[in-house]
Every structure is written in structure tokens, then in C-alpha cells.
Amino acid sequence: MKPVTVYDIAREANVSVATVSRVLNNTAPVKASTREKIMGLINKHQFQPNALARSLIKKETGMIGIILPDITNPFFPEVLAGLEQEARNNGYTFFLCDTGSHNQDSKAQYSRESQYLRILAEKQVDGIIMIGGRIDLAKCSREMAKEVQEVNNRLPVVLINGNLPGGKFHRVMTDQTIGAMQVTDHLIELGHTDIAFIGGYNQMSNTVQRLSGFRSAMEQAGIAMREDWIITGGFKVHTGKALMSELFSRDGRKPTAVVCANDLVAIGAIKYAVTAGLSIPGDISITGFDDIPLAESMIPELTTLSLRCLELGRTAASIMHQLITRNNQVSELTTLQPKLMIRETTAPPANR
Amino acid sequence: MKPVTVYDIAREANVSVATVSRVLNNTAPVKASTREKIMGLINKHQFQPNALARSLIKKETGMIGIILPDITNPFFPEVLAGLEQEARNNGYTFFLCDTGSHNQDSKAQYSRESQYLRILAEKQVDGIIMIGGRIDLAKCSREMAKEVQEVNNRLPVVLINGNLPGGKFHRVMTDQTIGAMQVTDHLIELGHTDIAFIGGYNQMSNTVQRLSGFRSAMEQAGIAMREDWIITGGFKVHTGKALMSELFSRDGRKPTAVVCANDLVAIGAIKYAVTAGLSIPGDISITGFDDIPLAESMIPELTTLSLRCLELGRTAASIMHQLITRNNQVSELTTLQPKLMIRETTAPPANR
DNA sequence: AGCGATCATGAAACCGGTTACTGTTTATGA
DNA sequence: TCATAAACAGTAACCGGTTTCATGATCGCT
Missing domain, CATH: 3.40.50.2300 (Response regulator)
Incomplete structure (x- = not known):
């Protein structure tokens, strides 16, 4: 079944296609009676102009x-x-x-x-x-x-x-650099000094920005950075679990707060922490990045940075x-x- | 700056547009030398055929x-x-x-x-x-x-x-009817008889299906339904909170399990329960519907029905x-x- | 050498709209 | 009343491809 075109409408209305086009686009005055006749036919046939043809010449x-x-x-x-x-x-x-x-x-x-x-x-x-x-x-x-x-x-x-x-x-x-600074400052103000950063990819600019903000904040607060507490590796939930596991299975001092590269990683981190018997935020503070819709519905509700x-x-x-x-x-x-x-x-x- | 067309390519190659079209679509044999000449020009000018024009005639x-x-x-x-x-x-x-x-x-x-x-x-x-x-x-x-x-x-x-x-x-x-039955059966097998259903909209077919599955399962198990424990009102997190609040602020007997119309509602329900001091699943069991990706990353992990x-x-x-x-x-x-x-x-x- | 099949290509129609240009009426103003 | 502008409508070109049909060249074969 062939779709109806302006030509069909024009023929049936005894006008030229130009006129049909004009009533379609209100681009020039058309006598009221002709307009109505054409409109009637358009409705009768459920005519829908072909956007391809239109775009082809209109260039939009x-x-x-x-x-x-x-x-x-x-x-x-x-x-x-x-x-x-x-x-x-x-x-x-x-x-x-x-x-x-x-x-x-x-x-x-x-x-x-x-x-x-x-x-x-x-x-x-x-x-x-x-x-x-x-x-x-x-x-x-x-x-x-x-x-x-x-x-x-x-x-x-x-x-x-x-x-x-x-x-x-x-x-x-x-x-995001300022954002990461805000997040880190928040933790520092709470009294944390042993802060880790997990997630993201080194080769990605959002990660370098977030990391750079993290570094700046630490530096400004005069806190020594531990490079081995910065671990990247992805943006997913399982990344968060994996990196936390790596961080906490090491001997020696453990961080009291973890800045995560995004909310999904944070969720994974929380998951790991709880599974490992750590209470949040009692034993460890965790922050996200992005503020996805579910961040405020989680238990506990995720402290994070809204990217709006x-x-x-x-x-x-x-x-x-x-x-x-x-x-x-x-x-x-x-x-x-x-x-x-x-x-x-x-x-x-x-x-x- | 005008984009280059098949005509431009054809002119420069001293061939007709038909030939250009033919090398473009491999639709008929073209002499190797001409083909190469045309291909060269296509690359040289970064020629990109206009999909509108093509679709207009091909009707796809x-x-x-x-x-x-x-x-x-x-x-x-x-x-x-x-x-x-x-x-x-x-x-x-x-x-x-x-x-x-x-x-x-x-x-x-x-x-x-x-x-x-x-x-x-x-x-x-x-x-x-x-x-x-x-x-x-x-x-x-x-x-x-x-x-x-x-x-x-x-x-x-x-x-x-x-x-x-x-x-x-x-x-x-x-x-979804069978799905809701599976969910409900699971709760019944665990020993629940006081089961509520919250979320969704009465006028929506997914809700009536899920509700009907819920009803069938209850009936088959010979458990009397309490119509006042079926409350609808939406598919969002806040819906879950609101409906739970309504359910639990009433006097009298409380359900021991709640079937939620979808995962978001379940998340809201959990949120309410925890806020109200109820432990999950100790005091109350909650199930979702959909199995969104975060369902298995929540704390506690959400029992739900995967819609695949x-x-x-x-x-x-x-x-x-x-x-x-x-x-x-x-x-x-x-x-x-x-x-x-x-x-x-x-x-x-x-x-x- | 002659003939049909195959190859390679071009001319032109076509897809379905929009619009510049032109022409005919009708309305307006001096 | 006549010049002029505005209203209304048609013709045909155009957008940028694809495809049918026709044509000439090439090839294999008898």
C-alpha cells in the first residue's frame, strides 16, 4: 500500500503541489476555501509528509x-x-x-x-x-x-x-577538580588523614581531574600522600569491590576514608566493607562521585558529589x-x- | 562550505553519477581502473553519501x-x-x-x-x-x-x-503473572502468611498481572487475602516509602512480608523499614520486581524477579x-x- | 568473419517534498 | 479612473542519491 504524497493531495484537490506545500507550512497566503479543501483531504487520507524529502532540500x-x-x-x-x-x-x-x-x-x-x-x-x-x-x-x-x-x-x-x-x-x-577537592576537604574537615582513592582509569581525563583535586586538597591540608593508596581500575561496582579488597588485604595501616571515582565504585566499596565486617561510616568513610538517583536511597545514603x-x-x-x-x-x-x-x-x- | 556529492565525484572522474553509485554500492561491475580512480576521489574529498537521498528512493x-x-x-x-x-x-x-x-x-x-x-x-x-x-x-x-x-x-x-x-x-x-506467583510462593515457602503488596497503578496492566499472580499464589496456598494490604500508587522510590508508611502506621496486625511492584518501590520500602527500626529480613521480608543492575549491589541484596x-x-x-x-x-x-x-x-x- | 553474451558505462527518470519565478486577479490609493 | 501593490496559484527547478534502460565495446566461439 503506497503512502499518499503531496501529489495525490494536489491532484484530488485540483491544485498544484506548491499550494499543498503552502498550506502545510503556512509559508504563503492561501484562499480560505482552498486551504480547507486541502486540509480536509489531508485528514481524510491521514497524509504525513515525508521528512526525508523535506530535509533533503531544507538541509535540516x-x-x-x-x-x-x-x-x-x-x-x-x-x-x-x-x-x-x-x-x-x-x-x-x-x-x-x-x-x-x-x-x-x-x-x-x-x-x-x-x-x-x-x-x-x-x-x-x-x-x-x-x-x-x-x-x-x-x-x-x-x-x-x-x-x-x-x-x-x-x-x-x-x-x-x-x-x-x-x-x-x-x-x-x-x-571535577574542584569537586574532588570539595569531597576531600569534607573528609579532612571530619578529621581524616588516612584517605585512599580508588577507581577510574589513569588514562582518562575525568580520573586525572578527580585525582588532581584529591591531591591538591591533601597537599593544601599538609597531609602526606601515600601513592600506594591510589588504585585505579574501572568504574563499575565490581571494580569497587576488587580495589577495596586489594587495599584492605595488605599488611599495615589501613585508610579511614576512601574517595571513590564514581558512585558505582562507591557502592562496590561499601559492599566490600560491610561484607568484611566494617561498619560505615563508623569504621570507614566512603564517598562517591556523580550523585546517581539511587545514591540517596541507599543504606546508608551515599555522600557524593553531584555533577548536576x-x-x-x-x-x-x-x-x-x-x-x-x-x-x-x-x-x-x-x-x-x-x-x-x-x-x-x-x-x-x-x-x- | 558545500558538502561534496556524487556529482562532484563524477565530474572530476569524468564518469557519470551512475558509475559512482555503482562503486559505492558494489551493485554492478566497474572497470578496476575507474573504480580506483573514483575510490581515490572519495577518499581525497572525504565524500560521505547523503543518507536522506538514498533512503528517499530506497524506502528504507x-x-x-x-x-x-x-x-x-x-x-x-x-x-x-x-x-x-x-x-x-x-x-x-x-x-x-x-x-x-x-x-x-x-x-x-x-x-x-x-x-x-x-x-x-x-x-x-x-x-x-x-x-x-x-x-x-x-x-x-x-x-x-x-x-x-x-x-x-x-x-x-x-x-x-x-x-x-x-x-x-x-x-x-x-x-509477569507467573513471576509474581514465583515471588509470592517463595515467601509462602519461607513461612509467611501475612503478605502485603505495594506499588504500581491499578490501571496498568503490568500491575494487574503482578497482582493477579500474587492473588493466585495466595489462593492456591489457601491464605486469606487482606484487601487493605494491597496498596498501589506508583513505581518510584518515594512511592515505596510512602506506601510502607501508610501500611505500618495503621493500627493492628502488620505484614511480615511485602511484595513490591518493582525494584525502585522495594528500595523505598527497605528505606522506610530501616528508618523505622525494622530489620530486614529479620522483622520483615521485602521483594522487588525487574532485577535492575543495582539490586544485587544493595545492602541487603534485594530478592527480586528478573524480567531478563x-x-x-x-x-x-x-x-x-x-x-x-x-x-x-x-x-x-x-x-x-x-x-x-x-x-x-x-x-x-x-x-x- | 560473424554473432550472441558479457562487460562497462551513460542518459534520464525517479523518490517526495520546497521554493524561486511568473502570471493572473483583486484590492488599494491618489 | 488608472497605476500599483498585494493576494493567490501554477510551473519547473532543485535536493542527492539509485536504478532502469539503452548503447557501445570486448570477448569467446564456430
């Missing part, structure tokens, strides 16, 4: 591509929700491209990124928003950066919480809209301030 | 639309991940349409669904997958069902865990692919068996 699709590493990590749906909220009003729809960073080697992930970059460009999206993946690499290869650079020359690209060498990308981010995912998303969407509508006033870098959420997993250290 | 876009109520509920990203895993191999990309059921009235949600239904059709997606929303309504209005019906006449629609009156939709679902989100997604994607490629052997209804995940929030009731 109302589609925005989103590339992210793992929709399963609660952080991403949250910023996605923010994106939707804002972009919906401007009539955009989203292409979701999950490069599936979980259970696979990073090589495959980046190749998928390249693949999606190409597909999105071919599909003529109006813009691309990237979160995570290569833009999180502390040292992204020239080649991988160039791919995005080239896309950026043809259409707007917005980076969330990341960057790429050889820049001039539009970015929106929350200041929702606003991150909304801001990115709004910047993207301005970029697409050629509003050139838009600033290249927007920085959001993180917010420390003090809850139940932190307390002064026990005397010993 | 490789795009699948997904309509869901709330990406922020961890259940959905999980099935999304399943969809991606499967569909990626077949070269599909996804339009994500979040109707944003959170913080808004349902009227707005359904109108957004209609809106997205129309947009997706106009954008010529190859198929639409729906989860939640109107397909979860126990009594969906004729009018709302008809909208989907009409879309279904023009392109494949697959429903996940839901249905619509006036059917003949392709569906994939996990048997990942498989749900993969199956839906695979069915959609068959539908798109006109494989008519595909069965209309695929049912997955749920899996009871016994963890730490359930135990025999305390003596009293």
Missing part, C-alpha cells in the same frame, strides 16, 4: 546524534533526560548511539565511535553530542581527535565533560540549539559548579 | 524508533542495551523518544506519545518499538489504541511487555529485524520466562 533534519559509552551506567540516562527536556521544546529528536564500553576492549569501542560518527554525519543530523569515550581520554591520539575535528567542521559538535586535543570544540562540563547531570544535559541541548540556529554568541566553554551532597557514609574517624 | 532508513516513558528508570536502559547489542549487527540506529512520564500528568505523556508516533512515521523509520506508556494501560482507550494500530498498518511495531486492544501487534514479554531485560531487548530487536526484512515466519507473541533471584531481603518470618 531536527535530529541530534548522541554518542555515549554505556547507557547502563545511571549517570548517562540522567543527562539524557536533561537533553530531552530541553531539546523537545525545540523540536529535536535524538539518535542514541551506545558504543557499548562494557564487556569489550576499548579498541572496539573507539572503532564503534568512529563508525557512529560517520553514520550520524551521513544521516545528516543537525548536530552531535558526545559524552565519554575518546573525549575522556587524557591523551587522545591525534588521529582519533582528527576524526571528530573533521565532523566538527561540517556540523556542530558539543562535548560533555570531556575534551579533545587540537580543540575549538564547544563544551559543557562540571568542574540534568543541568549538564539541558545546557548542552541549549548550546546545541544555539549552534544549530547559527547564534554565534555562544561561549565555547560552559562550566557548572558541582555540589557536595553530604549524607550518611561519611563521619569522623574512629579513635584508635 | 535503517532507523528504528523507540518510545519509552522514562529513561531514568534503570529498567529501560537495560532493555535498551539489549536492543542495541542485537540491532547494531544489522546496521540499525535508534531514535530514542522519552515521553517523560516523571513529574507530569499522564495526559501530557500520552499526547507526547502520539506526537512521537507521528514524528517517527514522518521520519520514515523502518519500525517502532514501544515499551510502557499506553501499551501498559489495562484499559487503553479505543482512540489511543487506534493511533498505534494505524502506524502498525504502515510499518512494523513491536510491543515490549504490553499490549493494546484490537490487537495483532507483535509482542515480546516476560510472564537484556534478552527482552535482544529478542525485540531480532523480531523487528525479521519484520523489516519481510520474514513472515515470525510469531506474534514471544514469551520469556522470568527468573527468581533469591538474595538477602527475604527470610522466614520471626516468631511472635
Whole structure:
């Protein structure tokens, strides 16, 4: 069954396709009687204009591509929700491209990124928003950066919480270095000095930022750092368990507080601690990063740093809209301030 | 800066666009020398064919639309991940349409669904997958069902865990009635007889299924139902807290076990119980539904029913692919068996 | 040498809209 | 009353690909 086209409508209404198009888009005056006749036919046939044909000539699709590493990590749906909220009003729809960073080697992930970059460009999206993946690499290869650079020359690209060498990308981010400082300061103020840092990946910029904030805070407080108390290895729950196990199975002094690279790692850390018979926050304080929705519903409620995912998303969407509508006033870098959420997993250290 | 087209390539290579198209699609033999010349130019100019133009004539876009109520509920990203895993191999990309059921009235949600239904059709997606929303309504209005019906006449629609009156939709679902029976049986076997059910919405089919399974199990065990111990009111964490509070602030006998409509509600219920000084599972057993990823990382680990989100997604994607490629052997209804995940929030009731 | 099959390629139609240009009416103003 | 502008509608080009059909060249074979 063939879908009905403007030509069908035009023929049946005894007008030209131009007129049909005009009533469709309200782009020029049409006599009331003709308009009604056409409207009637449109309703009668449930006519739906073909967006492909329209986009082909208008050179705009109302589609925005989103590339992210793992929709399963609660952080991403949250910023996605923010994106939707804002972009919906401007009539955009989203292409979701999950490069599936979980259970696979990073090589495959980046190749998928390249693949999606190409597909999105071919599909003529109006813009691309990237979160995570290569833009999180502390040292992204020239080649991988160039791919995005080239896309950026043809259409707007917005980076969330990341960057790429050889820049001039539009970015929106929350200041994670300051965030990590806030978290660490909070622990120091509680009286902790034996603080460990676990999770993340050394080669990822979010980890280096969080670590750098951690270091700064320790330094400013005049606390000696123990490099062997900084262990990286991932962003998942099991990472948290594994790294805590490594930390606590060692001989000698144990930390009284642990800063985790994100909430999932923190959850794993808590899990380990409780299993090992440690009470939280009595024996050990634990902090997260991201403030995923469940953080405040856990037992105990997780002290963490809100990256303001929702606003991150909304801001990115709004910047993207301005970029697409050629509003050139838009600033290249927007920085959001993180917010420390003090809850139940932190307390002064026990005397010993 | 204008993007380069097949015409540009053709001109520079002194061939016709037909030839360029042929090397692009390997659709007919081309002399090796010409092919190389054209390939060279394609690389030189970073030529990317315009998918809109291609789709316009080929009548296939490789795009699948997904309509869901709330990406922020961890259940959905999980099935999304399943969809991606499967569909990626077949070269599909996804339009994500979040109707944003959170913080808004349902009227707005359904109108957004209609809106997205129309947009997706106009954008010529190859198929639409729906989860939640109107397909979860126990009594969906004729009018709302008809909208989907009409879309279904023009392109494949697959429903996940839901249905619509006036059917003949392709569906994939996990048997939630049996699931609820399994959960309830588990509690009964542990020795519970005072079992409450909280969460969900009466007007939603998933809730009536889960409730019906609950009722059947109770009946089969010969346990008298207390209708005042069945309270609905939502699917969120705060719902769980609120309903538990209502349940436990009443005078008289209290349940020793609570079946929750989903994991988020269960988390809220646990939160309430612990806050109220009840120990879990000592004083009260609590079960969830869905088995979201964090369920097994909580403290205590949540006993829940796995809906096998990942498989749900993969199956839906695979069915959609068959539908798109006109494989008519595909069965209309695929049912997955749920899996009871016994963890730490359930135990025999305390003596009293 | 002659003939059909195969190879390689081009011309042009087509997909389904939008819009610049043009022309015909009708309304407006001096 | 006539010039001029505004309203209304049609023709055809255009967006950037794919594909059918036609044509000439090449090849194998008798």
C-alpha cells in the first residue's frame, strides 16, 4: 500500500503541489476555501509528509546524534533526560548511539565511535553530542581527535565533560577538580588523614581531574600522600569491590576514608566493607562521585558529589540549539559548579 | 562550505553519477581502473553519501524508533542495551523518544506519545518499538489504541511487555503473572502468611498481572487475602516509602512480608523499614520486581524477579529485524520466562 | 568473419517534498 | 479612473542519491 504524497493531495484537490506545500507550512497566503479543501483531504487520507524529502532540500533534519559509552551506567540516562527536556521544546529528536564500553576492549569501542560518527554525519543530523569515550581520554591520539575535528567542521559538535586535543570544540562540563577537592576537604574537615582513592582509569581525563583535586586538597591540608593508596581500575561496582579488597588485604595501616571515582565504585566499596565486617561510616568513610538517583536511597545514603547531570544535559541541548540556529554568541566553554551532597557514609574517624 | 556529492565525484572522474553509485554500492561491475580512480576521489574529498537521498528512493532508513516513558528508570536502559547489542549487527540506529512520564500528568505523556508516533512515521523509520506508556494501560482507550494500530498498518511495531486492544501487534514479554506467583510462593515457602503488596497503578496492566499472580499464589496456598494490604500508587522510590508508611502506621496486625511492584518501590520500602527500626529480613521480608543492575549491589541484596531485560531487548530487536526484512515466519507473541533471584531481603518470618 | 553474451558505462527518470519565478486577479490609493 | 501593490496559484527547478534502460565495446566461439 503506497503512502499518499503531496501529489495525490494536489491532484484530488485540483491544485498544484506548491499550494499543498503552502498550506502545510503556512509559508504563503492561501484562499480560505482552498486551504480547507486541502486540509480536509489531508485528514481524510491521514497524509504525513515525508521528512526525508523535506530535509533533503531544507538541509535540516531536527535530529541530534548522541554518542555515549554505556547507557547502563545511571549517570548517562540522567543527562539524557536533561537533553530531552530541553531539546523537545525545540523540536529535536535524538539518535542514541551506545558504543557499548562494557564487556569489550576499548579498541572496539573507539572503532564503534568512529563508525557512529560517520553514520550520524551521513544521516545528516543537525548536530552531535558526545559524552565519554575518546573525549575522556587524557591523551587522545591525534588521529582519533582528527576524526571528530573533521565532523566538527561540517556540523556542530558539543562535548560533555570531556575534551579533545587540537580543540575549538564547544563544551559543557562540571568542574571535577574542584569537586574532588570539595569531597576531600569534607573528609579532612571530619578529621581524616588516612584517605585512599580508588577507581577510574589513569588514562582518562575525568580520573586525572578527580585525582588532581584529591591531591591538591591533601597537599593544601599538609597531609602526606601515600601513592600506594591510589588504585585505579574501572568504574563499575565490581571494580569497587576488587580495589577495596586489594587495599584492605595488605599488611599495615589501613585508610579511614576512601574517595571513590564514581558512585558505582562507591557502592562496590561499601559492599566490600560491610561484607568484611566494617561498619560505615563508623569504621570507614566512603564517598562517591556523580550523585546517581539511587545514591540517596541507599543504606546508608551515599555522600557524593553531584555533577548536576540534568543541568549538564539541558545546557548542552541549549548550546546545541544555539549552534544549530547559527547564534554565534555562544561561549565555547560552559562550566557548572558541582555540589557536595553530604549524607550518611561519611563521619569522623574512629579513635584508635 | 558545500558538502561534496556524487556529482562532484563524477565530474572530476569524468564518469557519470551512475558509475559512482555503482562503486559505492558494489551493485554492478566497474572497470578496476575507474573504480580506483573514483575510490581515490572519495577518499581525497572525504565524500560521505547523503543518507536522506538514498533512503528517499530506497524506502528504507535503517532507523528504528523507540518510545519509552522514562529513561531514568534503570529498567529501560537495560532493555535498551539489549536492543542495541542485537540491532547494531544489522546496521540499525535508534531514535530514542522519552515521553517523560516523571513529574507530569499522564495526559501530557500520552499526547507526547502520539506526537512521537507521528514524528517517527514522518521520519520514515523502518519500525517502532514501544515499551510502557499506553501499551501498559489495562484499559487503553479505543482512540489511543487506534493511533498505534494505524502506524502498525504502515510499518512494523513491536510491543515490549504490553499490549493494546484490537490487537495483532507483535509482542515480546516476560510472564509477569507467573513471576509474581514465583515471588509470592517463595515467601509462602519461607513461612509467611501475612503478605502485603505495594506499588504500581491499578490501571496498568503490568500491575494487574503482578497482582493477579500474587492473588493466585495466595489462593492456591489457601491464605486469606487482606484487601487493605494491597496498596498501589506508583513505581518510584518515594512511592515505596510512602506506601510502607501508610501500611505500618495503621493500627493492628502488620505484614511480615511485602511484595513490591518493582525494584525502585522495594528500595523505598527497605528505606522506610530501616528508618523505622525494622530489620530486614529479620522483622520483615521485602521483594522487588525487574532485577535492575543495582539490586544485587544493595545492602541487603534485594530478592527480586528478573524480567531478563537484556534478552527482552535482544529478542525485540531480532523480531523487528525479521519484520523489516519481510520474514513472515515470525510469531506474534514471544514469551520469556522470568527468573527468581533469591538474595538477602527475604527470610522466614520471626516468631511472635 | 560473424554473432550472441558479457562487460562497462551513460542518459534520464525517479523518490517526495520546497521554493524561486511568473502570471493572473483583486484590492488599494491618489 | 488608472497605476500599483498585494493576494493567490501554477510551473519547473532543485535536493542527492539509485536504478532502469539503452548503447557501445570486448570477448569467446564456430
